[in-house]
Amino acid sequence: MENHNLDPGPEAVLLRPIQQTTSQFYKVMGLLMLLGATCLFAWVQQLKDGLVVTGLNVPVYWGVYITNFVFFIGISHAGTLISAILRLVQAEWRRPITRAAEVITVLVLFFGAGSVIMDLGRPDRLLNVLFHPNFRSPLLWDVCSITVYLTASCIYLYLPLIPDIAILRDYAGKRQKFYRLLSLGFQGTDKQKHRLERLIAVMAILVIPIAVSVHTVVSWVFAMTVQPMWHSTIFGPYFVVGAIFSGIAALIIAMALIRRMYHLENYLKQIHFNNLGLLLLVMSLLWFYFTFAEFLTTYYGSEPIHLAVFYSKVTGRYSGMFWTMVVSCFVIPVSILGRRKTRTVTGTVVASVFVNIGMWLERYAIVVPTLSHPRLPLGRINYSPTWVEIAITLGFFATFILLYMGFTKLFPIISIWEIQEGRRNSLQGVEERVKGYLPGTE
Amino acid sequence: MARWGMVIDLAKCSGCQACVVACAAENNVPCASPEEAGRGRTLAWIKIVPFIEGEFPHVKMRLLPLPCQHCDNPPCIKVCPVDATNITPDGIVRQIFGRCIGCRYCTNACPYTVRVFNWKAPEWPEGMEEAQNPDVSLRPKGVVEKCTFCVHRLQKAKEVAASQNRPLADGEYIPACVETCPTQAMYFGDLEDPKSKVKEMSRSPRVFRLLEELGAQPKVFYLAEGEWSGKS
Numbered sequence: 036m037e038n039h040n041l042d043p044g045p046e047a048v049l050l051r052p053i054q055q056t057t058s059q060f061y062k063v064m065g066l067l068m069l070l071g072a073t074c075l076f077a078w079v080q081q082l083k084d085g086l087v088v089t090g091l092n093v094p095v096y097w098g099v100y101i102t103n104f105v106f107f108i109g110i111s112h113a114g115t116l117i118s119a120i121l122r123l124v125q126a127e128w129r130r131p132i133t134r135a136a137e138v139i140t141v142l143v144l145f146f147g148a149g150s151v152i153m154d155l156g157r158p159d160r161l162l163n164v165l166f167h168p169n170f171r172s173p174l175l176w177d178v179c180s181i182t183v184y185l186t187a188s189c190i191y192l193y194l195p196l197i198p199d200i201a202i203l204r205d206y207a208g209k210r211q212k213f214y215r216l217l218s219l220g221f222q223g224t225d226k227q228k229h230r231l232e233r234l235i236a237v238m239a240i241l242v243i244p245i246a247v248s249v250h251t252v253v254s255w256v257f258a259m260t261v262q263p264m265w266h267s268t269i270f271g272p273y274f275v276v277g278a279i280f281s282g283i284a285a286l287i288i289a290m291a292l293i294r295r296m297y298h299l300e301n302y303l304k305q306i307h308f309n310n311l312g313l314l315l316l317v318m319s320l321l322w323f324y325f326t327f328a329e330f331l332t333t334y335y336g337s338e339p340i341h342l343a344v345f346y347s348k349v350t351g352r353y354s355g356m357f358w359t360m361v362v363s364c365f366v367i368p369v370s371i372l373g374r375r376k377t378r379t380v381t382g383t384v385v386a387s388v389f390v391n392i393g394m395w396l397e398r399y400a401i402v403v404p405t406l407s408h409p410r411l412p413l414g415r416i417n418y419s420p421t422w423v424e425i426a427i428t429l430g431f432f433a434t435f436i437l438l439y440m441g442f443t444k445l446f447p448i449i450s451i452w453e454i455q456e457g458r459r460n461s462l463q464g465v466e467e468r469v470k471g472y473l474p475g476t477e
Numbered sequence: 478m479a480r481w482g483m484v485i486d487l488a489k490c491s492g493c494q495a496c497v498v499a500c501a502a503e504n505n506v507p508c509a510s511p512e513e514a515g516r517g518r519t520l521a522w523i524k525i526v527p528f529i530e531g532e533f534p535h536v537k538m539r540l541l542p543l544p545c546q547h548c549d550n551p552p553c554i555k556v557c558p559v560d561a562t563n564i565t566p567d568g569i570v571r572q573i574f575g576r577c578i579g580c581r582y583c584t585n586a587c588p589y590t591v592r593v594f595n596w597k598a599p600e601w602p603e604g605m606e607e608a609q610n611p612d613v614s615l616r617p618k619g620v621v622e623k624c625t626f627c628v629h630r631l632q633k634a635k636e637v638a639a640s641q642n643r644p645l646a647d648g649e650y651i652p653a654c655v656e657t658c659p660t661q662a663m664y665f666g667d668l669e670d671p672k673s674k675v676k677e678m679s680r681s682p683r684v685f686r687l688l689e690e691l692g693a694q695p696k697v698f699y700l701a702e703g704e705w706s707g708k709s
Contacts, residue, residue, distance in 0.1 A: 085618040086579075087597035092517030094590045096581040156579015156594060156619030163559040163578050174558040174582055260586040261552060261691050409590045410688060411526055411543065416517035 040223030041202045046451045050207055052297045052443050060296070060440070067437040074430015077423040078153065086156055088423045094409045095418035097402050100154035103428055105398040106281070107147035107435075108181070108253050109274070110391075113282030114140030115188045116246040117314075119239040125468075127461050128310055130453045131302045135293060136286050137192040138448070142438050143285075144185045146431045151177075153427055173255045184242075184249045191238045197221050197231060198452035210445075223452075250278040257401065264333060264344040264405050273325040280318035280364070281394035284387035287311050289439070291384045293448055302449050305380060312383040315390065316372035323365045326397075343408045352417075353404050356396050363393030479567045479645075481626055482668040482696035483655070484678040485542055488703065489662035492540035496523050496654035496663065500544075503627060503653035505609050505616075507599040520593045522624040523654055539702065542663070544654065545570060545591045545624035546687065546695030553583035553592060562621075568668075568696055569626050577620040584621055588691050592623045626665075627652035647673045668696065 043050060081088050091098050114136035121129035152158050164178050201221040204214035221227055254274035257265040267273075287308065294303040333345050348357040368386040371377045403418055420428075442448065500506065500523045509519045523544040530537045547570050554562045554570065561577040564570050572592075584592040598618040601609070609615070612629040616622045634650040647666050655663040666675035678684075683700040 085595070085597040087513075087518070087618075090516075091596075093519065093593060094584075095517075096584045096594060151580070154580065156581070156621075157577065157617075160559075160576070160578045163561075163576055167559045167561070167576060169557055169560040171555045172558040172582070173556065174580060178558065256582070260556065261588055262585065406585060410588050411590060412528055413526065413590055414517075 041198070041205050043202050043206055043451055044455070046454055047206070049299075049302070049447045049449050049451050049454075050203070053203070053207055053445065053447065054209065056444065064437060064440060067433040067440075070433035071430050071437060073426045074434065077426035077430070081153075081423055081427075082158070088421060090419050090421045090424065092416050092418060094413055095403060095406045095416065097154070097406060098418055099399070099420045099424040099428055100150050101402050102395065102399045103431060104147055104150035104154070105253055105274075105402070106395050107143050107150060107431070108250060109278035109281045109394065109398070110285045111140045111143045111147060111184070111188070111282065112246055112250060112275075112278040113143075113286040114138065115184075115191055115242045116279060117283060117286060119191070119242050119246075122235070122239045123243075127457060127465060128307055130457045131299075131449045132286070132290060132307055132311070133453070134192075134195065134446075134450045135289050135448055137188065137195075138439060138442050139282070139285055139289060140188045141185070141192050142435055142442070144181065144188065146435050148181055148185075149431065173252065173259045176252045177256060180245070180249045180252045184245050187238065187242050187245050191235075191242050194231060194235050194238060195450060195453065196446060198223060198228070199447050199450060202451055203446070247275055250275045257405075262405050263338075263341045263408065263410075265401070267329060269325060269329055269332075273329060276318065276321050276325055277394060277397060280315070280322050281391055283311060283315045283318060284390035284394070287315065287383050287387040288391070291380060293443065294380075297443070297448075299449065302454070308380045308383045309375075309378050312372045312378045312386070315368060315383065315386065319365055319368040319372070319390070323369075326361075326364075340408075340410055344404050347404045347408060348400055352407075353400055357400055360393045360396040360400060363389040364397065365393075478669070479667040480669045480696070481547070481568050481631075481650075482666070482675055482679065482698065483544070483547075483626075483652075484664040484675050484681075484684075484698045484700065486662045486664075486678070486700040487539065487541065488683075488700060489660045490540060490542060490658075491660050491662075492525055493659060494525055495657050495659055496542055497521060497525065499653040499657035500624070502608070503610055503613070504625070505599075505613050506622075507601060513596075518596050520595070520622070522591075522593070522622070541687075541699070542654070543589065543591060543687075544652075544697060545626075546589050546693070546697045547624075547626060549694035549696060550692060552586045552588060552691075552693055556582045556586045558582065565628075569628050569631075570623070571625060571628065572621060572623050574614060574616050574620050574622065579619040579621065581621060588688055588693065589695075592621050594621050595619055 089098065089100075118129065118133035118136045122133065152161060155161065164175060168175050168178075170176075197218060198221060200214050201218040201223060203209075204211060204218050207214065221231075251271040251274065254270035258267055258270035260266060290303050290307070290311075294300055330345065330349075333341050347353050367389045371382045371386040407416070407418060501508070501521070504522055506520050506522055513519070523542060526541045526543045528539045528541055530539060547568060549564075549568060551562075551564060551570050554564060558580060559576055559578055561573045562571065562583055563573075579594065581594055584590070584594060595616055595618045599615060612633070630652065631650045634645055638645045638649065647670060651665045655665040664675045664678050666673040668676055668679060670676055678700065679698045681700055683703065684698050685701055686695050686698055689695075
């Protein structure tokens, strides 16, 4: 039973969240469940009466649900993409953060797909996408790419989890049957480890193009139509950049909460937040570049139908939202993250909260203003979400956090074996790598 | 094969909305309550769109009846994820109510915004359901619907013609809006038939199509208003 290969050693502290739960944890869970229940109640109302309970209308046929869809799918890029890239470039500081990122991806995808189901007039006919698929529809491309992404992300989350599940099986003293089943007989032999590492490397390479394709296709849902300020060739990369941007921000917030709740300051250090903060800074600049390019082209071309949407964002009805977005996605993060002094744990978290608010607003400002400016003069009708849409949105966020918290109670949220590997091999490995860069050494 | 199309002479249209009412009665389109209408939930398969031209004090309002344009290259049918909308060989853009999942992608992809969505289950005032047209199916809540050029009338006309062993004559199949128009501003027929009235009208020097630059190739032609010449 006792297997020396799998002894957690000093990392046993990472098993603590699984072994004991504070009362505060249950209180938070209760609150989140309450929000989840409100969401369920709202959804039942909507199923009963139809989408009449929302604020949607002619011509604003899409609103908060589609905004949430794009936002959640964007957040999902935190995980898999960041973790895969950091693994492939052998960034040693990745070790304590990859899992936290991968879990975000897998869980949030359900809420992204769920948001579309909330938006359907006939969710009971959802399976028609399988029975009568029209492969010319960008929405069907979405169905395909998100399904592939979810499958790949689940595998990519599960593979590096296997050694930790084996540790849990042998050392947690809880739910042994469950862990035995999931550990697939992993004993930590060299052969097993070698095989696992190769599989992880293959998956890390595979998930990158899949992740990029997912958000590109999400953007194409809009860009493939001829509607003003949707029909843009820049949308694919623009959405991917926005997705990674909001994803990193979500990851920073999750890490800070984990660090605080489980007292893991020793593992999630200042340097991790500093490094992710720098990544976030780069993404913020990239996001601004894309936004600027998009808006300048529209302005300079000055086609009246495009300008109507443009001005509604810059000076008109949506200007409050638009400028809040610019401040939250660019001004605040750049001024906080651009200075080493403020690139602290608190600083990066504050920047990340603003980035996520800003990115949600960005999605809203893409969906709604275009729809509320149809090409033909149909009269002015405003869209504002009703309590049902707000309750479902809040419920989605709450349930996502709830499931995330649940995960930390079943599995270590910081990869134990990867930290051990780091302690064992990294110093030597990095030394050899650096020597390889220098002249005169072989 | 026929290619059904419509011509609307804006010089003759008085904006009376008789077409709107006739369409709703013919196609079982439920009335929206004033509150619902105020919130933009009217279900109209044809509507009168006001175009305001010029600036005060030289303002002019032009009224434009807007049914589905039945494009030859419809942007709506490409985007439907479940193939619930398609174009018949004779050019009518249809909706399969029993298959539509209500994602409203088609409503957003249509540059003319002529597709409507059933926000709730349809309701008729007490007794009014007696007047429903048995030839047109009622649509459930949560699906998209649209102008069909009264395709059920085509079925009927075809059957009558077939029973008498003759081809369909020009003017035998016309939608309810065209039939009703008190000023006879609307024409309907086969654009492939060189002798049809609608073909002749569609060659008028006054003809234009809406948002033609988008390349959807609509089959609804408008004749521009101009100075009154005494001739049409």
